[in-house]
Amino acid sequence: MTLVAGVDSSTQSCKVVIRDATTGALVRQGRAPHPDGTEVHPSHWWAALLRALEEAGGLDDVAAISVAGQQHGMVCLDESGAVVREALLWNDTRSASAARDLVTELGGAQAWADAVGLVPVASFTVTKLRWLAENEPDNARRTAAVCLPHDWLTWRLAGALRTGTLDIPSWADAPPPPLDHLTTDRGDASGTGYWSPATGAYRTDLLKAAFGSIPLLPRVLGPVDEVGAATGGAGPVLIAPGTGDNMAAALGVGARPGDVVVSLGTSGTVFAVTESPSADPTGTVAGFADATGRFLPLVATLNAARVMDAAARIAGVGLDELSDLALQAPPGAGGLTLVPYLEGERTPNRPTATGSIHGLSLATATPAHLARAAIEGMLCGLADALDAMSMRPERVLLIGGAARSEAVRRIAPTIFGVPITVPPPAEYVANGAAHQAAGLLATPEWEAEDTVTYEAEAVPAIRTRYARATDHILD
Ligand SMILES: Nc1ncnc2c1ncn2[C@@H]1O[C@H](COP(=O)(O)OP(=O)(O)O)[C@@H](O)[C@H]1O
Numbered sequence: 195m196t197l198v199a200g201v202d203s204s205t206q207s208c209k210v211v212i213r214d215a216t217t218g219a220l221v222r223q224g225r226a227p228h229p230d231g232t233e234v235h236p237s238h239w240w241a242a243l244l245r246a247l248e249e250a251g252g253l254d255d256v257a258a259i260s261v262a263g264q265q266h267g268m269v270c271l272d273e274s275g276a277v278v279r280e281a282l283l284w285n286d287t288r289s290a291s292a293a294r295d296l297v298t299e300l301g302g303a304q305a306w307a308d309a310v311g312l313v314p315v316a317s318f319t320v321t322k323l324r325w326l327a328e329n330e331p332d333n334a335r336r337t338a339a340v341c342l343p344h345d346w347l348t349w350r351l352a353g354a355l356r357t358g359t360l361d362i363p364s365w366a367d368a369p370p371p372p373l374d375h376l377t378t379d380r381g382d383a384s385g386t387g388y389w390s391p392a393t394g395a396y397r398t399d400l401l402k403a404a405f406g407s408i409p410l411l412p413r414v415l416g417p418v419d420e421v422g423a424a425t426g427g428a429g430p431v432l433i434a435p436g437t438g439d440n441m442a443a444a445l446g447v448g449a450r451p452g453d454v455v456v457s458l459g460t461s462g463t464v465f466a467v468t469e470s471p472s473a474d475p476t477g478t479v480a481g482f483a484d485a486t487g488r489f490l491p492l493v494a495t496l497n498a499a500r501v502m503d504a505a506a507r508i509a510g511v512g513l514d515e516l517s518d519l520a521l522q523a524p525p526g527a528g529g530l531t532l533v534p535y536l537e538g539e540r541t542p543n544r545p546t547a548t549g550s551i552h553g554l555s556l557a558t559a560t561p562a563h564l565a566r567a568a569i570e571g572m573l574c575g576l577a578d579a580l581d582a583m584s585m586r587p588e589r590v591l592l593i594g595g596a597a598r599s600e601a602v603r604r605i606a607p608t609i610f611g612v613p614i615t616v617p618p619p620a621e622y623v624a625n626g627a628a629h630q631a632a633g634l635l636a637t638p639e640w641e642a643e644d645t646v647t648y649e650a651e652a653v654p655a656i657r658t659r660y661a662r663a664t665d666h667i668l669d
């Protein structure tokens with residue numbers, strides 16, 4: 195049996211799956227947590243990757259590997275390849291005013307949408323670089339190269355495999371690979387704000403305007419290009435380009451044109467695979483590229499699975515009990531409405547917003563009503579995202595950590611107003627990365643997973659009330 199490995203280095207943890215390259219069957223897996231916070235030193239991702247790989251039984255018998263990662267995070271490297279400062283993650287909102295300035299300087303939102311398919315908000319790398327230039331000029335001056343989380347991990351992994359130093363003590367002493375070995379892919383490059391999905395080229399002019407100089411950027415690989423081959427225990431380990439986590443999820447779940455995927459991880463995302471690039475001047479839909487040579491229009495919210503974590507904490511219950519509680523309350527939670535802007539919000543662009551609860555009465559002041567309102571509020575934000583996609587999807591697929599909740603699966607059709615297709619709970623980002631790795635060996639023909647379809651009558655009043663509630667939030 196030939197094995198491939200897929201990695202998902204996401205916001206909260208690193209997950210590794212080892213799969214049969216021919217059938218896609220899961221052979222073994224591992225995971226390790228990442229630290230909390232919106233700025234994280236990349237060494238934590240490396241340590242978590244090594245722990246997750248170890249738990250997954252290592253790479254000795256693996257023929258190819260691919261790393262997918264959280265999008266947009268700013269990783270700055272100096273001339274020697276050392277990390278200049280903690281990486282600013284996609285959910286770090288300190289660059290909100292830098293984003294506003296960049297939009298104004300280029301002549302408005304339409305100019306950005308035309309140039310790179312997106313309009314800057316705090317999540318995108320280009321705004322973080324502007325923030326760095328303005329607030330930490332010494333760090334900006336030391337920055338010789340800029341890359342993204344999956345680029346950095348791929349670069350270090352390729353170096354460690356090549357030099358036979360894939361273990362913590364010797365790796366710590368090993369020098370970083372040369373900067374010009376850095377690679378990325380279309381999918382992740384499209385989330386920087388200085389690479390155009392439409393032309394397939396960097397816009398170094400926009401980078402220079404934002405940052406004041408043009409650091410070295412990773413080489414953009416095609417979908418089945420190899421980063422390189424490195425000698426592992428049983429032979430060479432091929433390394434695939436990797437991609438952003440949402441692009442990998444699209445691969446992992448087998449999304450095809452006509453599908454919309456709703457992913458409930460740390461972020462909430464709604465995305466579709468399309469044949470042509472998009473450019474939404476409202477900035478709601480980011481016109482990303484995918485990992486296959488096509489495109490991935492995407493709407494992201496900052497608040498998804500962690501809204502449920504927070505509700506469970508308030509109610510003093512675990513996630514399974516939260517799900518049971520939510521199903522005990524009526525649709526609409528008796529009027530209790532939760533606006534889940536717990537980390538500020540990206541869609542709508544309210545970086546300094548906070549969450550709020552409306553419609554509290556003696557009758558709705560119960561853990562069950564709170565649980566239902568939290569899930570409904572999280573899903574209302576994503577239903578707005580689906581509307582913004584302006585598509586009539588053939589299927590709406592629900593994935594991500596919070597899709598493991600039965601309440602989420604059953605409430606989703608009442609909010610979205612369409613049937614919801616749920617594949618079995620799995621690590622679809624890591625699966626997508628493994629699929630990409632298998633593509634280096636032969637065209638993978640993995641069987642699609644069986645799905646369950648959840649149907650329920652739509653309750654539009656919930657979204658109407660939610661829309662009214664979003665007018666009354668505190669910054
Ligand atoms: N049964 C469940 N019900 C609700 N949320 C869950 C459940 N299982 C996991 N989660 C949540 O899913 C999140 C992790 O999802 P994941 O998609 O792995 O996130 P990320 O990729 O952003 O790190 C956590 O916030 C976790 O609490």
Ligand SMILES: O=C(CO)[C@@H](O)[C@H](O)COP(=O)(O)O
Pocket residue numbers: 204205206263264265266284317385438439440459460461462463492494
């Ligand atoms: O910023 C985005 C998409 O534009 C996020 O989706 C990040 O890519 C983080 O993803 P998760 O950790 O939630 O999977």
